[in-house]
Amino acid sequence: MSKAVKIACVLVLVVICIIVTAGFVIRSGKKGNPSPESINMGSAGSMGPMPPGAHTSEQPESKEAKSPANTVSVDDLGLAPSNGPVKSFAITAEVMKKAGQSELWTYNGTVPGPEIRVTEGDHVHVTLINHLPVPTSIHWHGIAVPNRSDGVAGLTQDAVKPGQSYTYDFIAAEPGTYWYHSHTNTFEQEPRGLFAALIIEPRNRSHYDHDYTLVYFDDYNKSQTAGQIVWQRIQQSFGREVPPPVMVNGKEEEELEAARGQTVRVRIINASAGDMQGTPLRIVPLGAPFQVVALDGHDIHKPQTLSSEVLSIGQGQRYDLVITVPSSGIVGVVNAFSGQAASIGQGNLSIPKNLNDLPTFDLTSSGVPVLSALAPDARFDANYTVTLGSKPGFRFGQIELIHTMNGGAFPDSPTLVVEKGQMVHVRLENKSAEYHPIHLHGHVLTVLRVNDRPVTGSPVRQDTVLVYPHQTADVAFVADNPGLWMMHCHVLIHANFGMDMMVVYPNISTPYTIGTKSGNFPD
Numbered sequence: 279m280s281k282a283v284k285i286a287c288v289l290v291l292v293v294i295c296i297i298v299t300a301g302f303v304i305r306s307g308k309k310g311n312p313s314p315e316s317i318n319m320g321s322a323g324s325m326g327p328m329p330p331g332a333h334t335s336e337q338p339e340s341k342e343a344k345s346p347a348n349t350v351s352v353d354d355l356g357l358a359p360s361n362g363p364v365k366s367f368a369i370t371a372e373v374m375k376k377a378g379q380s381e382l383w384t385y386n387g388t389v390p391g392p393e394i395r396v397t398e399g400d401h402v403h404v405t406l407i408n409h410l411p412v413p414t415s416i417h418w419h420g421i422a423v424p425n426r427s428d429g430v431a432g433l434t435q436d437a438v439k440p441g442q443s444y445t446y447d448f449i450a451a452e453p454g455t456y457w458y459h460s461h462t463n464t465f466e467q468e469p470r471g472l473f474a475a476l477i478i479e480p481r482n483r484s485h486y487d488h489d490y491t492l493v494y495f496d497d498y499n500k501s502q503t504a505g506q507i508v509w510q511r512i513q514q515s516f517g518r519e520v521p522p523p524v525m526v527n528g529k530e531e532e533e534l535e536a537a538r539g540q541t542v543r544v545r546i547i548n549a550s551a552g553d554m555q556g557t558p559l560r561i562v563p564l565g566a567p568f569q570v571v572a573l574d575g576h577d578i579h580k581p582q583t584l585s586s587e588v589l590s591i592g593q594g595q596r597y598d599l600v601i602t603v604p605s606s607g608i609v610g611v612v613n614a615f616s617g618q619a620a621s622i623g624q625g626n627l628s629i630p631k632n633l634n635d636l637p638t639f640d641l642t643s644s645g646v647p648v649l650s651a652l653a654p655d656a657r658f659d660a661n662y663t664v665t666l667g668s669k670p671g672f673r674f675g676q677i678e679l680i681h682t683m684n685g686g687a688f689p690d691s692p693t694l695v696v697e698k699g700q701m702v703h704v705r706l707e708n709k710s711a712e713y714h715p716i717h718l719h720g721h722v723l724t725v726l727r728v729n730d731r732p733v734t735g736s737p738v739r740q741d742t743v744l745v746y747p748h749q750t751a752d753v754a755f756v757a758d759n760p761g762l763w764m765m766h767c768h769v770l771i772h773a774n775f776g777m778d779m780m781v782v783y784p785n786i787s788t789p790y791t792i793g794t795k796s797g798n799f800p801d
C-alpha cells in the first residue's frame with residue numbers, strides 16, 4: 279500500500295472507531311431510552327408456515343402480543359415426563375468483591391462458576407437463585423432443552439428478579455462438553471463472571487486417566503477501555519490480530535497433573551466475550567500428538583492423530599482433545615498469540631515462537647465419513663440464506679456499529695419459520711471483515727460446506743459455527759424442537775449491536791416481552 283492510501287485508510291478507520299466507541303460509551307452509560315418499550319417475539323398469529331425453498335419470511339405485521347386459541351405458549355413447552363435419575367443443583371448468582379479487583383458477578387462464588395457434571399440420560403434440575411442487584415437468567419448453551427428452560431429473558435421467561443428464583447429442567451441427552459451462562463443483558467453479565475462448564479459424561483464411562491476442563495475467558499483484571507478497543511481495531515485492520523488477554527480457569531497459566539503414559543481428555547471452552555473483530559481463540563496442543571475427538575460436544579467419527587496445528591475456536595465453541603503424556607513427562611495447551619500455557623504433567627515445556635503461523639485445523643476433513651441424513655448433497659425441505667453484515671448507523675436513537683442478519687438488526691431482523699420435521703438448510707454468508715460464531719439455540723447444526731468446500735470427513739455437528747471474514751458456511755438442522763429460539767452471533771458485542779434473529783415454529787406464543795417495560799433484554 280502506498281503511504282497516502284495507508285493514511286486514508288487509517289483516517290477512515292479512526293472515524294469508524296470513534297463511531298463505534300461513541301456507541302459503546304453511550305450504551306454503557308445507560309442514559310436515555312436505549313430500547314423499545316415492549317416487543318412480543320411470539321410467532322402466534324403473525325406468520326404462516328413457509329413454503330419449501332422459500333427465503334426469509336416477511337416481517338410480522340405487528341409484534342404485539344396475540345394469543346389465538348390454537349397456539350401453544352412457551353410455558354407449556356416444558357419437559358415431557360422422564361424416568362431418568364434426577365440430579366438437582368442450586369446455583370446462586372451473587373456479587374463478589376475482592377480488594378484491588380473489579381467487582382465480579384458469580385455463580386456460587388467462583389469465576390468460572392461450578393462445573394456441573396452429569397451422566398447421559400440424567401434429568402437435570404437446576405434452581406437459579408438470584409442474589410444480584412439486577413435480574414438474570416441462565417441459558418444452557420448447546421443443550422437441546424425444552425423451550426421453557428432455554429433461559430432467554432423476554433422470550434422463554436421473565437428475567438429472575440433480585441431475591442427470586444427459577445427452576446430449569448432438561449434431559450442430559452447427548453454426552454459432551456457444554457456450558458451455561460447468563461442470557462439477560464448477556465453483553466454485560468457474562469463477562470462479569472456469569473458462566474461455567476456443563477459436562478455430560480457418557481453412560482458407559484470412558485477410559486481416560488484424567489478428564490480436565492479448560493474454560494477460557496476475558497481477563498477481567500485487564501478489561502479494555504474504549505481507547506484500547508479503538509487502537510486494537512486499527513491494528514487489526516492492518517492484519518495484526520491482537521486479541522484481548524484471556525485467562526484459563528481464572529488464572530494466567532494452568533498446571534494440571536498427569537503421569538507419563540497417561541491419557542488425558544481436555545475439554546476447551548471458549549467463554550470469552552470476544553473483541554470487536556471477533557478474533558477466535560487460537561490454541562496449539564504441544565508436546566505430543568493429539569486428537570480432536572469432539573466439537574461442541576459431538577464426537578468426531580474416527581479422528582486422526584494430529585500434530586502442529588492451530589485450533590481456531592470461536593466464542594461459544596468447544597473442542598475436546600485427547601493427548602497422551604509422552605516420556606518427556608509434559609504436554610501443553612498453548613495460546614498461539616501469547617504463549618500462555620495450560621500444562622499437563624511435569625517437566626519443561628518448550629514453546630516455539632510463531633505458533634500462530636502453523637496451519638489451522640480443518641474441520642471439513644477431520645475423521646472419517648458416516649452416513650448422515652444431513653449430508654452436503656441432501657435435499658432439504660427449506661433453504662434459507664442469512665447474510666451477516668455490519669455498518670455504522672443509528673439504532674435505538676444512538677450511533678453504533680450496527681450488526682445485521684439479512685439486513686436487519688434485532689429485534690427487527692427477519693425471522694426464519696420452520697415446521698416440525700423439516701430438514702432445514704441455512705447458508706450463512708459473512709459480508710463483513712469480522713468473525714461471526716453463529717449459535718442456534720435448541721438444535722444442533724450440521725456443517726455441510728465451508729466456503730463452498732463440502733465436508734468430506736466425519737459429520738461436523740456444532741451448535742456454534744464460526745464463519746470467517748468474507749466467507750460462507752452452509753449448515754443444516756432437523757427442526758425437532760418446537761419453540762421460539764434465538765440464532766445469534768456469540769461475539770457478545772456483535773449480538774448486542776443487533777446480530778440476532780429468531781428461528782420459530784408456527785403458532786407459538788409467549789407471555790413475555792422484551793423491552794424497557796419488562797426489563798427483559800436477552801443480549
Ligand code: C2O
Pocket residue numbers: 417419459461594717719764766768
Ligand atoms: Cu451461549 Cu444465546 O447463547
Ligand code: CU
Pocket residue numbers: 556712713714715767768769772773777
Ligand atoms: Cu459476530
